[in-house]
Amino acid sequence: MTQYGFYFDSTRCTGCRTCEMACKDYKDLPETTAFRKVYDYEGGTWAPSTDGAYTSDAFAYHVSLACNHCDQPKCLAACPQGAIAKDGKTGIVSIDEGKCIGSGTCVEACPYNVPVLDKESKKGLKCDGCAARTAEGTKPVCVEACPLRALDFGDIEELRAAHGTTAGIAPMPSPDETHPNIVIKECAAAKAPGDKTGTIANEKEVTGVPA
Numbered sequence: 001m002t003q004y005g006f007y008f009d010s011t012r013c014t015g016c017r018t019c020e021m022a023c024k025d026y027k028d029l030p031e032t033t034a035f036r037k038v039y040d041y042e043g044g045t046w047a048p049s050t051d052g053a054y055t056s057d058a059f060a061y062h063v064s065l066a067c068n069h070c071d072q073p074k075c076l077a078a079c080p081q082g083a084i085a086k087d088g089k090t091g092i093v094s095i096d097e098g099k100c101i102g103s104g105t106c107v108e109a110c111p112y113n114v115p116v117l118d119k120e121s122k123k124g125l126k127c128d129g130c131a132a133r134t135a136e137g138t139k140p141v142c143v144e145a146c147p148l149r150a151l152d153f154g155d156i157e158e159l160r161a162a163h164g165t166t167a168g169i170a171p172m173p174s175p176d177e178t179h180p181n182i183v184i185k186e187c188a189a190a191k192a193p194g195d196k197t198g199t200i201a202n203e204k205e206v207t208g209v210p211a
């Protein structure tokens with residue numbers, strides 16, 4: 001089996017949301033739904049020093065996330081209908097809409113805030129790694145859309161060989177929870193998963209709560 005996954009370069013990402021918008025367009029999603037979300041993580045403070053100047057440890061960076069097609073997907077384990085499956089050839093985790101009863105259990109279970117419950121169809125929805133595109137050898141639409149080339153997708157072992165094994169930066173949870181198939185290049189400001197020195201500055205945006 002080839003396990004597929006995403007690569008995200010936080011040294012390149014400017015937080016422009018082109019990846020998110022390209023996905024929404026390709027998947028024809030309603031305005032309140034996104035399969036890829038860009039988190040703005042910000043923190044730090046400033047303080048006066050004795051010479052009248054000010055020092056600061058303020059930081060801000062972006063994290064673009066879709067489904068991580070985890071090795072131990074909590075969404076799959078929690079679904080009471082057995083409607084979520086991990087593909088035996090690609091490792092892609094997807095929801096069978098025919099089996100889904102819209103309980104929203106996967107939405108609650110995923111520590112990455114990935115599945116969404118469609119209000120009209122009452123079905124759980126999420127990123128499937130653009131399975132139709134990748135079956136034809138094309139990258140997911142978010143990867144091709146990124147103007148900064150901050151995203152990639154492919155065999156996770158090849159991505160790890162090329163970029164290392166970091167699988168989480170704040171505000172992501174510890175990778176120990178689900179063993180996500182993602183590789184991250186950390187920017188200089190990046191904090192470890194579980195960091196409490198910053199906050200998600202666009203929380204309403206990423207949780208879908210109307211402003």
Ligand code: SF4
Nearest residue numbers: 013014016017019146
């Ligand atoms: S398109 Fe690229 S640079 Fe823009 S938010 Fe997405 S990953 Fe970051």
Ligand code: SF4
Nearest residue numbers: 067068070074075110
């Ligand atoms: S990121 Fe969430 S939705 Fe995707 S496989 Fe992991 S637990 Fe499931």
